[in-house]
Amino acid sequence: xxxxxxxxxxxxxxxxxxxxxxxxxxxxxxxxxxxxxxxxxxxxxxxxxxxxxxxxxxxxxxxxxxxxxxxxxxxxxxxxxxxxxxxx
Numbered sequence: 001x002x003x004x005x006x007x008x009x010x011x012x013x014x015x016x017x018x019x020x021x022x023x024x025x026x027x028x029x030x031x032x033x034x035x036x037x038x039x040x041x042x043x044x045x046x047x048x049x050x051x052x053x054x055x056x057x058x059x060x061x062x063x064x065x066x067x068x069x070x071x072x073x074x075x076x077x078x079x080x081x082x083x084x085x086x087x088x
Contacts, residue, residue: 008088011051013058016078031080034058042068047077056081 005011014031022028035048043064050057058079060066 003083005053005083006085007053008086009053010084010086011056012082012084013049013051013056014080014082015047016080034079038073040064040069040073045069045073 013034015034015036016029017032017036018030019027020030035046037044037046039045043062045064046061048059048061050059060069060074
């Protein structure tokens with residue numbers, strides 16, 4: 001499936017932060033708009049992104065060596081990308 005994105009469109013990225021349950025016991029995703037900053041023992045870790053009209057890059061920024069991160073901070077992360085039509 002191809003999605004057409006124009007230079008004037010706005011791209012937002014959300015990170016799956018947690019999963020909770022509704023009153024029926026069904027799973028409900030909790031999404032947070034990026035960037036998101038976490039305070040870890042090593043220092044500050046930020047999940048961030050940038051975009052153009054033809055791609056989106058999701059990346060980590062920190063004030064410490066990223067190789068010291070645990071797999072839970074980097075592996076199997078889920079992101080949602082929203083494209084908002086806009087005019088300049």
